[in-house]
Amino acid sequence: MAEIRLAKVKGNERRRLATRHYGAKWYKVTTRGGLPLYGVGGYSLPKGGKPGSWHVWRWSLIMCQSGYHVTQKPHNWVQFHRGTRLFLVDATGFKRSEKDPRKTVCRAIRFRRGIKRNSKEWHQLMRR
Numbered sequence: 001m002a003e004i005r006l007a008k009v010k011g012n013e014r015r016r017l018a019t020r021h022y023g024a025k026w027y028k029v030t031t032r033g034g035l036p037l038y039g040v041g042g043y044s045l046p047k048g049g050k051p052g053s054w055h056v057w058r059w060s061l062i063m064c065q066s067g068y069h070v071t072q073k074p075h076n077w078v079q080f081h082r083g084t085r086l087f088l089v090d091a092t093g094f095k096r097s098e099k100d101p102r103k104t105v106c107r108a109i110r111f112r113r114g115i116k117r118n119s120k121e122w123h124q125l126m127r128r
Contacts, residue, residue, distance in 0.1 A: 026091045027074040027125070028109065032083040045111050051090070052111040061095045067105035075126045076102050086115045086122065 029037060034045050044052035061067040070091050071077060078084050093107025115121050 024072060026070040026072060026089050026104075026106075026109075027115075028068070028070050028087045028089045028111065029074055029077040029081065030085045030087065031081075032085060034085060037077070037081055037084070043111055045087070046113050049113075051113070054108055054110045056108045057093075057106075061093070061105050061107060063095065063097050063103060063105050067095070067107065068109045069103065069105050070109060071102060071104065073102055078126065086117075086125070088112045088115060 028043075030043065031037060035042055043055060046052050055068060057067045059066060068091070070089060074086050078086060088111075090110045090112055091106040091108065095105050097103035097105075115125070
């Protein structure tokens with residue numbers, strides 16, 4: 001599996017990436033330490049109320065193999081993994097799974113903020 005790399009994003013590319021996919025909310029589930037559930041590498045997580053840096057995948061997108069995997073239904077992933085963290089992310093460059101609509105891989109993500117376990121928002125997302 002390819003290593004996750006943090007890329008420097010400048011100027012026009014930053015503006016292009018900042019647009020969200022149809023205004024939808026996207027979530028990323030990580031381990032307790034903020035690492036991917038599957039794969040290797042790490043992420044630039046939000047700090048002090050500021051979002052993390054953009055992560056850009058520069059190779060081909062292959063579902064369940066490469067790219068950044070995000071979801072609009074985080075309860076599908078949290079329920080199978082103990083000790084996970086949940087983040088609201090900005091994402092762009094999508095490729096959806098035709099077999100499983102819960103799965104989406106994207107070209108770039110930025111972690112906006114964490115969602116605290118057992119908060120009102122957490123429970124609303126877990127009920128969907």
